[in-house]
Amino acid sequence: MDDSTTFELKKDDDIKFLTKINGLPPAIAKDTKVAELAINANQGVFELMHDVELNSKHNEMLFYTFGEKNCCLPKGATFAILKGDYSTLKKHDFLVLTEVKGPSTGLKEDADVIKRHVVRLENIDVFEDFDFKKNDNTTIEITKITWHVEDALPFPLCISSSNKDEEFNDVSIALGNIVLCDYGLTIIDNEFKDSSIQPSVVPASIGNYSNKDGSHCSEVKPKMIPIRYRPTLTKSPLTFSESIVVKNPDKKNEVFSAKRLLFQEASNALPALELTDTIDSKWEAQMDLLIDSTPSSKHFITEVESNGIVSLRFGDDINGARPNAGIQFKAKYRIGNGIAGNIGSDTIYHIIAPQSVVAALTALGNDGKDYSIHFQVMVVKIQKLLKK
Numbered sequence: 001m002d003d004s005t006t007f008e009l010k011k012d013d014d015i016k017f018l019t020k021i022n023g024l025p026p027a028i029a030k031d032t033k034v035a036e037l038a039i040n041a042n043q044g045v046f047e048l049m050h051d052v053e054l055n056s057k058h059n060e061m062l063f064y065t066f067g068e069k070n071c072c073l074p075k076g077a078t079f080a081i082l083k084g085d086y087s088t089l090k091k092h093d094f095l096v097l098t099e100v101k102g103p104s105t106g107l108k109e110d111a112d113v114i115k116r117h118v119v120r121l122e123n124i125d126v127f128e129d130f131d132f133k134k135n136d137n138t139t140i141e142i143t144k145i146t147w148h149v150e151d152a153l154p155f156p157l158c159i160s161s162s163n164k165d166e167e168f169n170d171v172s173i174a175l176g177n178i179v180l181c182d183y184g185l186t187i188i189d190n191e192f193k194d195s196s197i198q199p200s201v202v203p204a205s206i207g208n209y210s211n212k213d214g215s216h217c218s219e220v221k222p223k224m225i226p227i228r229y230r231p232t233l234t235k236s237p238l239t240f241s242e243s244i245v246v247k248n249p250d251k252k253n254e255v256f257s258a259k260r261l262l263f264q265e266a267s268n269a270l271p272a273l274e275l276t277d278t279i280d281s282k283w284e285a286q287m288d289l290l291i292d293s294t295p296s297s298k299h300f301i302t303e304v305e306s307n308g309i310v311s312l313r314f315g316d317d318i319n320g321a322r323p324n325a326g327i328q329f330k331a332k333y334r335i336g337n338g339i340a341g342n343i344g345s346d347t348i349y350h351i352i353a354p355q356s357v358v359a360a361l362t363a364l365g366n367d368g369k370d371y372s373i374h375f376q377v378m379v380v381k382i383q384k385l386l387k388k
Contacts, residue, residue: 004057004088007360009179013353015048017181020349027361028352035352039185044343045336046181055088058176061095063159064142066129069167073097073157079146082174086143089124092255094178095145097153099171103161106168113345115155118178119147120258145174150257180261181348183341184239184272189330192278196234197312197329203227204325226322231329233273233310238302239334240269271302271310272334277327286320289313293320 009015014030021041028035039045064083065071073080080097097117102110123146128139158171189195205224242264275283283298293299299320303311315321323329351361 004055006053006055006088007357008051008053009048009353009357010051011048013048013357014186015354015357016185016352017046017048017348018350018352019044019343019347024350026350027358028350029355029358030352038350038352044183044340044347045185046183046341046348047186047334049180049182052177052179053090054177057088058086061086061174061176062170063172063174064129064140065160065169066131069160069162071159073153073159073172075153075156077153077157078149078151079144080174082143082145083140084143085126085141086145087124087126089121089143089145089176091121091124093121093176094180094258095119095121095147096175096178097157097172098175099157100173101168101171103158103168103171104163106161106166106171115157115172116345117151117153117155117157118258118262119151120255120261122146122148148255148257148259150259182239182241184241184334184336186332186334187235188332192328192330195328195330196333197231197275197331198234199231200330201328202229202323202325226325229323230311230313233302233312233331233333235335236308236310237335237337238304238310239272239336240266241272242266242268242270273302273310274332275300275312275329276332277323277329279327283314283323283329289315289320295319296321 016030016039018038021038024034024038028038062083063071063073064081066081095118097119099111099113099115101108102112104110123144125144125146127142127144129142161168161171187196189197192200205226270287271285273285277283281298283300286293286299286301289299289301293315295315295317297315297320300312300314303313305311314323351357353361
């Protein structure tokens with residue numbers, strides 16, 4: 001009988017992860033005073049990047065060694081065998097392969113914490129080992145997992161070991177329920193009157209009465225000149241990140257590896273900022289208005305000063321559209337950048353989520369069974385520092 005428990009986390013539910021704050025519970029309901037306190041008290045807010053189904057059966061999965069006493073996954077390995085039926089794993093799930101005991105002593109405190117590697121599954125095949133049987137003479141179910149070639153093991157990983165006195169099993173294990181998150185806190189302007197874009201209203205144009213033909217006897221009609229509109233963002237630092245694409249746009253059937261998703265290229269990073277105007281049009285951030293912005297493109301670029309203040313620059317009706325006078329903007333954006341997002345292993349402690357998710361987590365932790373979902377958060381890092 002499968003006693004596993006499952007439920008989903010959805011990116012659109014605005015789920016956040018935080019480092020530990022003393023006195024607060026691990027699971028916190030969003031839109032509560034406790035959640036507000038946690039966010040304001042914590043400098044390390046991370047947000048879920050994708051939908052994921054969690055399964056308590058995937059918390060810790062043991063490798064299968066076919067009876068070998070000194071078994072090892074070699075450097076460069078792209079597959080392994082798990083003990084048990086893990087048909088509940090899904091293609092493209094993330095797993096962390098990690099050493100949990102010292103191979104020479106079998107002690108947890110001797111485990112090499114550096115030997116931890118994330119992989120993205122490509123295939124899951126369940127079959128039976130007919131050569132080894134359980135005590136009741138039934139066959140042993142095993143699962144072969146294969147992962148993306150770019151996620152090949154960068155080091156050998158010991159699964160079982162021995163010394164002259166003892167044998168040690170389960171030296172390394174596979175951890176499931178892996179979620180990707182990114183450093184930064186999303187801020188959404190609900191009302192135009194509370195906009196984070198200041199000034200939020202595009203000013204009216206002014207009239208220019210200069211007479212270029214040199215004659216002062218003829219009537220001169222004013223030429224309307226738009227005022228330069230360079231609003232600023234009220235909060236900073238603005239998050240920059242590479243757009244996370246699950247699938248490779250150049251190869252429709254190819255899914256990006258964990259390695260590719262975890263390390264981003266700063267040269268491809270865009271500001272995490274989207275504008276909405278009073279006629280409900282969306283304006284998108286670009287790297288440059290001179291490349292792909294047409295006269296009708298609702299685009300803008302950001303200019304970040306040394307003090308972190310962000311200014312916005314719009315088009316001129318040639319390279320990108322110019323916003324019409326009187327239009328007002330509100331923003332959806334993320335703040336958080338730089339080395340503050342570099343955290344150590346196992347430092348994520350809190351989750352802020354909808355009440356339904358918090359209730360499920362709380363119930364799983366209090367029912368007396370080993371159903372708790374252990375969140376393993378893989379933080380996406382920018383590979384290169386942003387340079388001006």
